[in-house]
Amino acid sequence: MNLLPFHSETLVSALTKEEVLGHLIRVTREVNFLDARTQQDSKIRFNGMIGREGFRISRAIKRGDSFLPLMRGEVESTPRGCIIFVRYSLFPTTVLFLSFWSVVLLAFAAYYFVGLQNINYGSICIGLAVLNYVLGIFFFQRQVKASRELFHELINFEMKDKE
Numbered sequence: 001m002n003l004l005p006f007h008s009e010t011l012v013s014a015l016t017k018e019e020v021l022g023h024l025i026r027v028t029r030e031v032n033f034l035d036a037r038t039q040q041d042s043k044i045r046f047n048g049m050i051g052r053e054g055f056r057i058s059r060a061i062k063r064g065d066s067f068l069p070l071m072r073g074e075v076e077s078t079p080r081g082c083i084i085f086v087r088y089s090l091f092p093t094t095v096l097f098l099s100f101w102s103v104v105l106l107a108f109a110a111y112y113f114v115g116l117q118n119i120n121y122g123s124i125c126i127g128l129a130v131l132n133y134v135l136g137i138f139f140f141q142r143q144v145k146a147s148r149e150l151f152h153e154l155i156n157f158e159m160k161d162k163e
Contacts, residue, residue, distance in 0.1 A: 005095070005140045007069070007088040009148070013155060014081040020155065021075060025050045027154060028057055045150060046071075058091075059147045066094050067139040069147050086151070088144045098136045105129035 013020060028046040048057030054074035061068065069088040076083045090098070105125050112122035 005090045007144050011084040017075045017077040017082040067143050069144050
């Protein structure tokens, strides 16, 4: 398990760059939460944008999840297919949320240890800060696993269609 909310992987595919990006375009939509009609398509697996060189997507979900990873990827052509570089990270607002509460809890711990010299309350605050961070990492890794499985399934699905 990583101690930072970040994961990366490199995939080698027999598909061409255009085939990989084309398949991702078919299962990705740009996010528009104000239009309910765009959220009812069952073929859509990802939200985000696909460009000529890569993509910036996240798994399409029905309920909100703060620890859903943002998948950034680049696709490079090779003579026998392509190489896909994928980086999974938390959304910036989630990083801000996680950092804010960790800093607040550590500040309270410092206040209790130094200002009031209350070891019990200071220890509770440090414990809560560590628990906050560990749970954040745990939930992020769980969402990375689900997103990776879906991404790998879609890439392998295209391979089965070609045979």
